Amino acid sequence: MRVFLDTSAFLAIIDADDDNHAAAKKKWRELILAEAEFFCNNYVLIETFALLQHRFGMTAVNRFSNDVVSFLHIHWIDEAIHQAATSALLAAARKKLSLVDCVSFETMRSLGIKTAFSFDKHFTQQGFNRIPQRRK
16 A cells, blocks of 8 residues: 655654544554555655654654654655646645645655545545544
């Protein structure tokens, strides 16, 4: 199984105070046991590093970099994907949709990945399978 990892999943796994922490840890373990292939892009990494540094300090960034990043297939964003994502963001004109989100959608489409490990509803709105499923 190929899974795209979003910043919201990384933060939920790491932050014990996150509302989605228990669900994220459980799904993370399941995916590791299932030998899933993990993908993300450098924009997600930049966003995750910045949030970890701001919330928890450089020790957390160092641990994430050493313990998690090495397991990821990182897709490096080129000008074409950046421009497509920028156009999508501007066309959507939605306050809570970010450039990182749009770059992630473009990345997933270009790599043929259909499943996102994310707590961001925008992935579902874009037609991707989002895990873990939220309880209603």
